[in-house]
Amino acid sequence: MPAETVLILGGTAEANALAKRLADERPATRTILSLAGRTKDPVLAAAETRIGGFGGVAGLAAFMASEGVTRLVDATHPFAVGISRGATAAARLAGTPRLALVRPAWEPMPSDRWIDADCLRGAASALPAKCRAFLALGRQHLAPFARRLDVRFAVRMVDPPADPLPFPAELVFGLPSADWREEAALFERLEITHLVSRNSGGAASYPKIEAARRLGFPVVMIRRMAAPELPTAATVEEVMAWLSASA
Numbered sequence: 001m002p003a004e005t006v007l008i009l010g011g012t013a014e015a016n017a018l019a020k021r022l023a024d025e026r027p028a029t030r031t032i033l034s035l036a037g038r039t040k041d042p043v044l045a046a047a048e049t050r051i052g053g054f055g056g057v058a059g060l061a062a063f064m065a066s067e068g069v070t071r072l073v074d075a076t077h078p079f080a081v082g083i084s085r086g087a088t089a090a091a092r093l094a095g096t097p098r099l100a101l102v103r104p105a106w107e108p109m110p111s112d113r114w115i116d117a118d119c120l121r122g123a124a125s126a127l128p129a130k131c132r133a134f135l136a137l138g139r140q141h142l143a144p145f146a147r148r149l150d151v152r153f154a155v156r157m158v159d160p161p162a163d164p165l166p167f168p169a170e171l172v173f174g175l176p177s178a179d180w181r182e183e184a185a186l187f188e189r190l191e192i193t194h195l196v197s198r199n200s201g202g203a204a205s206y207p208k209i210e211a212a213r214r215l216g217f218p219v220v221m222i223r224r225m226a227a228p229e230l231p232t233a234a235t236v237e238e239v240m241a242w243l244s245a246s247a
Contacts, residue, residue, distance in 0.1 A: 005030040006243065007069045008047070009087055013204045014101055015075035018236045019047035025240070032067065036083075060090035069094070073239055074228065075101040079198050084228045099242050100228035101235075103201040106209060106221075113218040120144040123196050123220045127151050133220075134187060135169075136176070136197040136208055142166055145196075154190045176205050183211035198222040 006022060008015050010033045022031045031047040034054075054060040064072065074087040084100060091098035108114045117123040120137075121144045127133050129150040135142065139161055145153065146166035153169040160173065170190065177183050187195070195212045197205075199221050212219045233239045 003028070004071065005032065005067060005069045006071045006073060007032045007034060007064060007067070008073045009034050009076050009083065011035055011080075012075055012077055012103075013202065014103060014236055015073075018073065018075060018101065018239055021236055021240055022243075023047060026243075032069070054090075057086050057089045057093060060086065061093040064090065064094045064096050069096055071243060072096050072098040073101055074098060075239075078102060078105070078200055078224055081225050088229050098231075099239060100232045101239050102228060102232045104234055105199045105201045105224055106206065108221075109213060112209075112213050113216070115218055115220045117220055117222045120222065123222050124148055126220045127194055127196070131193045132191050133194045133196055134190065134192045134208075136195060136205070139165075141198075154192065176208055178204070178207060180207040180210040180214065183208045184215055187211055187215060187217075192217065194218050194220060196220045196222075199224055 004026075006029055008019055008031065010016065010019070015033060019031055019033050022029055032050055033047040034050045036051075036053065054063050063069075072087060072091050074084050076083050076087075087100075088098060115126045117126050120141055124145045124147065127148060132152045132154070134154045134156070135145065136156060139157060142155065143166050145151070148167075153167060154172060155165065155169045156172040156174070156176065158173070158175060160171075165171075172186065172190075177186070194217060195208060197208065197219060209219060231242070233242060
């Protein structure tokens with residue numbers, strides 16, 4: 001068994017970037033990238049990949065023990081609060097050092113028109129009647145918007161839904177563009193008047209926020225819930241330093 005095995009709870013661009021850094025800079029380290037399996041064809045990094053759940057806290061702790069995991073990095077989505085809490089509890093149970101990689105939240109620019117919301121239901125209530133709203137949310141977060149029969153929706157999804165959406169909507173398939181101009185062109189084509197987004201942070205999904213700013217329409221921004229317990233890191237570089245210091 002390798003002297004060091006790092007388990008990365010992934011599903012984010014930062015998780016993939018960390019897996020690549022470990023493969024390039026620490027080839028003797030066994031790296032396991034765990035994905036929830038919600039995306040049909042996920043972008044895979046240069047690491048041993050595991051797809052699917054662990055069966056709760058006890059299951060994750062048992063997996064770490066059986067695979068000889070020496071370090072756990074929680075690099076899940078900033079809104080995956082339940083997974084992060086479970087990872088913290090499992091790490092304690094297994095006696096495995098854990099670090100949460102949490103990308104900083106976005107901050108509004110002077111010309112941004114943000115409408116803050118505490119939850120999905122609050123975001124749905126914040127939309128004005130007869131607006132055309134683009135929901136930059138996952139399939140599992142759409143139900144609270146079903147009651148807004150007075151709003152026209154557009155929804156972006158990576159994969160076609162297996163079941164009908166809870167409300168009529170124009171569907172856009174694929175990943176967000178890395179160029180705000182392309183996002184702006186999409187919004188203009190769809191005649192979008194409001195964007196609904198969670199404050200995920202990071203550069204990968206920021207172009208839609210910049211596009212809304214450039215076009216001058218409001219963003220209903222859903223605040224993050226409680227941050228993961230310490231220790232945390234804000235960048236892949238900080239994670240690499242933690243791994244080196246812990247070695």
